[in-house]
Amino acid sequence: MVPINKIALLTSGGDAPGLNACIRAVVRASIFHNIKVVGIRRGYEGLIDGDFFEMDSATVSNIIQRGGTIQKSSRSPRFKTSDGRESAYQQLKKEGIDAVVLIGGDGSFAGSKAFTSTYNIPWIGIPKTIDNDLTGTDSAIGFDTATNTAMEAIDKIRDTAESHNRIFFVEVMGRDAGFIAYETGINVGAEAICIPETENDVQHLFTVLEKGWGRKKSSLIVVVGEGNEAGGAFKISNDVKEKFPQYDVTVCILGYIQRGGSPSCSDRVLASKLGVAAIHALLNGEKNIMVGEIKGDIVYTPLEIVTKRYLEIDLARIELINILST
Numbered sequence: 605m606v607p608i609n610k611i612a613l614l615t616s617g618g619d620a621p622g623l624n625a626c627i628r629a630v631v632r633a634s635i636f637h638n639i640k641v642v643g644i645r646r647g648y649e650g651l652i653d654g655d656f657f658e659m660d661s662a663t664v665s666n667i668i669q670r671g672g673t674i675q676k677s678s679r680s681p682r683f684k685t686s687d688g689r690e691s692a693y694q695q696l697k698k699e700g701i702d703a704v705v706l707i708g709g710d711g712s713f714a715g716s717k718a719f720t721s722t723y724n725i726p727w728i729g730i731p732k733t734i735d736n737d738l739t740g741t742d743s744a745i746g747f748d749t750a751t752n753t754a755m756e757a758i759d760k761i762r763d764t765a766e767s768h769n770r771i772f773f774v775e776v777m778g779r780d781a782g783f784i785a786y787e788t789g790i791n792v793g794a795e796a797i798c799i800p801e802t803e804n805d806v807q808h809l810f811t812v813l814e815k816g817w818g819r820k821k822s823s824l825i826v827v828v829g830e831g832n833e834a835g836g837a838f839k840i841s842n843d844v845k846e847k848f849p850q851y852d853v854t855v856c857i858l859g860y861i862q863r864g865g866s867p868s869c870s871d872r873v874l875a876s877k878l879g880v881a882a883i884h885a886l887l888n889g890e891k892n893i894m895v896g897e898i899k900g901d902i903v904y905t906p907l908e909i910v911t912k913r914y915l916e917i918d919l920a921r922i923e924l925i926n927i928l929s930t
């Protein structure tokens with residue numbers, strides 16, 4: 605096995621709360637094991653450009669609680685090209701890098717796969733994404749904080765919805781996966797949820813409204829996942845207004861507040877565990893894997909098979925929503 609003396613660390617894709625906690629853990633674990641760390645700024649863009657800087661223990665002081673990423677991130681069309689990846693490889697070689705640790709989401713790992721299928725530099729992935737749409741881990745860094753942020757925001761929306769007897773359509777993030785919408789729907793006591801993975805949730809919503817919700821309750825919250833197959837919160841609210849003109853209908857798009865803020869306790873702990881696990885994996889001779897946590901255990905999944913995932917819609921999940929919104 606080639607000894608690991610110097611690694612490169614980057615954050616890639618959309619930022620997520622807990623990235624800094626993870627950066628800190630990777631750096632501290634490396635120093636503990638006498639490995640040098642080179643930080644890459646701006647994700648794959650910075651890798652292609654050789655935008656590198658040295659990291660030591662002080663670089664990561666006082667960041668565990670901070671949102672965003674001190675290394676900055678990017679979406680990089682150039683890394684999708686073989687020329688871009690070749691430049692990245694040349695930059696890593698020039699810097700004498702023995703291995704790469706990447707904190708990213710499904711897109712970033714597709715990039716990792718493309719890179720490692722051509723170049724022989726050991727690569728370890730750590731899952732982050734508020735969307736939680738990745739296989740190989742129960743939860744990705746950032747998901748817990750994002751759902752807590754959505755919960756706190758919708759609790760406030762409920763106050764005003766209740767005062768005005770309104771129906772609120774609240775759109776949450778998730779690109780085309782319904783994890784945030786589903787969890788938030790439960791934690792705010794939403795009367796209905798609309799997620800990309802199911803086809804008839806708007807029909808179900810109409811049934812709820814036809815039953816005359818107003819006689820039982822003075823407000824109604826519908827959590828809509830962005831990327832919902834029947835349209836976003838504005839489209840669904842317009843359909844509802846047309847069919848039920850008697851109701852007072854309002855829309856709120858939560859947007860980027862879900863990506864920011866101080867990470868939750870769970871995200872800090874997960875980020876810290878996975879950061880250390882990534883360095884242990886390298887020291888154990890692992891390469892081209894993602895470290896994740898499944899049922900409390902650290903699990904290695906080959907990058908080859910790490911992929912995007914969607915919320916599994918089974919009978920138990922549907923029944924839970926139906927029972928809770930009765």
Ligand SMILES: Nc1ncnc2c1ncn2[C@@H]1O[C@H](COP(=O)(O)OP(=O)(O)O)[C@@H](O)[C@H]1O
Nearest residue numbers: 617618679680683684708709710711712714715
């Ligand atoms: N199929 C691919 N091949 C090479 N690089 C990719 C591929 N898909 C995504 N990437 C790279 O990964 C970056 C991050 O992916 P993105 O989907 O934006 O975020 P995330 O990793 O958070 O899901 C992209 O901007 C691109 O540079």
Ligand SMILES: O=P(O)(O)OC[C@H]1O[C@](O)(COP(=O)(O)O)[C@@H](O)[C@@H]1O
Nearest residue numbers: 617618709732733734735777778779
């Ligand atoms: O930052 P952008 O490019 O506007 O992207 C918005 C998308 O990023 C996310 O916030 C996070 O997605 P990723 O984790 O895949 O980066 C999605 O929920 C949302 O659809």
Ligand SMILES: [Mg+2]
Nearest residue numbers: 709710711733
């Ligand atoms: Mg993604």
